[in-house]
Amino acid sequence: xxxxxxxxxxxxxxxxxxxxxxxxxxxxxxxxxxxxxxxxxxxxxxxxxxxxxxxxxxxxxxxxxxxxxxxxxxxxxxxxxxxxxxxxxxxxxxxxxxxxxxxxxxxxxxxxxxxxxxxxxxxxxxxxxxxxxxxxxxxxxxxxxxxxxxxxxxxxxxxxxxxxxxxxxxxxxxxxxxxxxxxxxxxxxxxxxxxxxxxxxxxxxxxxxxxxxxxxxxxxxxxxxxxxxxxxxxxxxxxxxxxxxxxxxxxxxxxxxxxxxxxxxxxxxxxxxxxxxxxxxxxxxxxxxxxxxxxxxxxxxxxxxxxxxxxxxxxxxxxxxxxxxxxxxxxxxxxxxxxxxxxxxxxxxxxxxx
Ligand code: TXA
Ligand code: MG
Numbered sequence: 001x002x003x004x005x006x007x008x009x010x011x012x013x014x015x016x017x018x019x020x021x022x023x024x025x026x027x028x029x030x031x032x033x034x035x036x037x038x039x040x041x042x043x044x045x046x047x048x049x050x051x052x053x054x055x056x057x058x059x060x061x062x063x064x065x066x067x068x069x070x071x072x073x074x075x076x077x078x079x080x081x082x083x084x085x086x087x088x089x090x091x092x093x094x095x096x097x098x099x100x101x102x103x104x105x106x107x108x109x110x111x112x113x114x115x116x117x118x119x120x121x122x123x124x125x126x127x128x129x130x131x132x133x134x135x136x137x138x139x140x141x142x143x144x145x146x147x148x149x150x151x152x153x154x155x156x157x158x159x160x161x162x163x164x165x166x167x168x169x170x171x172x173x174x175x176x177x178x179x180x181x182x183x184x185x186x187x188x189x190x191x192x193x194x195x196x197x198x199x200x201x202x203x204x205x206x207x208x209x210x211x212x213x214x215x216x217x218x219x220x221x222x223x224x225x226x227x228x229x230x231x232x233x234x235x236x237x238x239x240x241x242x243x244x245x246x247x248x249x250x251x252x253x254x255x256x257x258x259x260x261x262x263x264x265x266x267x268x269x270x271x272x273x274x275x276x277x278x279x280x281x282x283x284x285x286x287x288x289x290x291x292x293x294x295x296x297x298x299x300x301x302x303x304x305x306x307x308x309x310x311x312x313x314x315x316x317x318x319x320x321x322x323x324x325x326x327x328x329x330x331x332x333x334x335x336x337x338x339x340x341x342x343x344x345x346x347x348x349x350x351x352x353x354x
Pocket of ligand 2: 146
């Protein structure tokens with residue numbers, strides 16, 4: 001069923017609350033509102049309303065065993081929905097509000113639909129003012145996955161959400177482009193007070209270790225799940241963030257990468273292809289690969305710009321009919337690990353080491 005989607009552009013010169021009252025009413029009455037966060041846009045509904053959560057799965061085309069993150073406006077609100085612990089508060093003091101999601105044992109107040117049938121619940125307290133004000137005005141935690149159709153990259157601008165969700169949600173709040181551009185870091189808390197990193201993001205393993213908390217990096221962060229292996233996070237088992245054409249990650253110096261690209265496209269008679277290149281390599285590739293479309297990824301050392309542009313580049317590239325996209329393999333450490341994790345998925349784990 002197609003619904004009428006209202007698009008609300010936030011005017012930063014006007015008080016925020018008045019601009020979000022209608023959105024809060026929609027959430028309270030069980031509707032869907034897409035809103036910006038500091039990571040990516042979310043597709044929100046009342047987390048305590050099972051029917052509203054079902055609407056999220058339908059709008060995204062998402063399997064209903066893939067649980068939703070519940071968004072709260074202050075860390076202590078987690079008490080109503082999860083069994084918190086000391087490690088949660090140590091993380092919260094340092095990183096909340098901010099781009100961190102913590103998996104905790106759930107309370108019955110969170111419907112099974114919201115948590116995809118699991119006994120745990122994912123809790124996040126976003127920093128973005130539009131997000132936190134909307135949660136506060138709604139008076140309920142907001143369940144929100146990324147506001148993309150299942151299988152396409154997370155949206156980092158309102159236009160991305162408009163492209164994916166028009167006709168599927170009641171309202172889209174346009175709050176400009178998201179600060180970071182990759183989804184939150186997700187950790188689960190273990191009984192021995194260590195945490196397992198399930199999805200890398202802006203808050204890195206080293207940031208958490210610096211608090212004296214041991215961090216175990218789940219295998220699926222860097223590798224594909226082995227046959228029969230059970231995903232620690234249901235999202236790990238689904239194909240994610242992948243453009244429709246082939247994506248190849250090149251772990252190589254630019255000279256070797258260019259040789260490989262030339263041979264690859266010539267050997268296969270490929271006429272239309274793209275290269276995602278670090279700024280300092282753009283000139284080199286443009287000179288050599290005369291018919292390639294080159295996307296500027298930002299400077300090699302500037303992971304923040306790369307994080308900010310990755311999903312937008314993938315979305316733009318997906319609109320062209322490239323036969324293949326070549327991209328550099330980021331170093332799997334620090335914020336680079338978040339890029340690495342998204343890019344190996346976009347490339348269906350196709351890494352060429354030269
Ligand atoms: O930055 C973000 O986290 C964004 C914004 C909107 O907050 N949200 C987001 O949600 O990325 P989503 O649904 O696209 O990704 C959440 C991931 C999914 O892979 C899901 O499987 C996992 O978190 N997850 C949710 N609840 C879980 C739980 N109880 N146990 C394990 N994994 C869980
Ligand atoms: Mg998502």
